[in-house]
Amino acid sequence: MSTIWIITKRELKSFFDSLLAYIVIIAFLVFTGLFTWIIGQPVFLVKQASLQSFFGVSYWALFIFIPALTMKLIAEERSSGTLEMILTKPLNDAQLLIGKFLAVLILVALTLFLTIPYYFTIASLGPIDHGATIMGYVGLLLMSAAYISIGLFASSITNNQIVSFLLALFIGIFFHLVFDILSRYFPGLIGNILNYLSLSSHYESLTRGVIDSKDLIYFLSLIVLGLFGAEMVISRRNTTN
Numbered sequence: 642m643s644t645i646w647i648i649t650k651r652e653l654k655s656f657f658d659s660l661l662a663y664i665v666i667i668a669f670l671v672f673t674g675l676f677t678w679i680i681g682q683p684v685f686l687v688k689q690a691s692l693q694s695f696f697g698v699s700y701w702a703l704f705i706f707i708p709a710l711t712m713k714l715i716a717e718e719r720s721s722g723t724l725e726m727i728l729t730k731p732l733n734d735a736q737l738l739i740g741k742f743l744a745v746l747i748l749v750a751l752t753l754f755l756t757i758p759y760y761f762t763i764a765s766l767g768p769i770d771h772g773a774t775i776m777g778y779v780g781l782l783l784m785s786a787a788y789i790s791i792g793l794f795a796s797s798i799t800n801n802q803i804v805s806f807l808l809a810l811f812i813g814i815f816f817h818l819v820f821d822i823l824s825r826y827f828p829g830l831i832g833n834i835l836n837y838l839s840l841s842s843h844y845e846s847l848t849r850g851v852i853d854s855k856d857l858i859y860f861l862s863l864i865v866l867g868l869f870g871a872e873m874v875i876s877r878r879n880t881t882n
Contacts (some may be wrong), residue, residue, distance in 0.1 A: 664747055677692075707749070711793055816863070
């Protein structure tokens with residue numbers, strides 16, 4: 642566990658040293674703040690004490706920002722030749738990936754924590770569904786964790802950070818949007834399968850304050866599959882090299 646934490650701290654430090662963390666945090670707060678309070682369907686226009694507008698815009702903001710955070714995690718290490726050097730130290734592929742995964746997840750959690758004033762402000766305007774709000778944040782964290790694992794997988798495939806970014810977006814858009822759209826055109830079993838594969842259906846269930854084991858299993862499965870895929874790619878490349 643100490644080895645994983647060393648990797649996590651190393652990655653967090655690199656995010657803040659490169660100013661990427663500050664850029665992402667500020668951009669996220671500005672973007673979600675504008676759409677929560679001013680643009681689109683802001684809280685004051687809806688006239689309801691709810692963070693649903695925030696959860697709606699965060700759903701898309703994190704979808705874009707997370708690939709930007711994950712694109713360099715493996716691709717940069719491989720292109721610079723430091724990945725092989727790191728793996729000669731007393732750690733395995735899984736520890737390296739989990740450490741990097743946790744670093745991005747902690748950064749996302751910190752960013753979401755900075756939006757807590759939104760909650761207190763809206764709660765002061767009227768009765769707010771505390772359960773739905775808490776589960777909305779849980780949904781954002783689970784969604785972020787799923788996309789971080791996908792981003793790590795994309796970053797492990799290529800040495801090019803831009804390709805990694807675009808590949809993570811391409812894979813993510815199927816879970817984010819495509820499966821949901823396709824499920825509307827296919828009846829029966831196929832439609833149900835496509836609907837289950839859609840991340841949006843599970844995310845929306847959580848933001849309504851509903852705790853369902855199938856939603857938790859879905860997100861955990863995506864996380865495990867993404868990390869496992871990244872580990873397989875790294876292991877295969879190390880073997881061939």
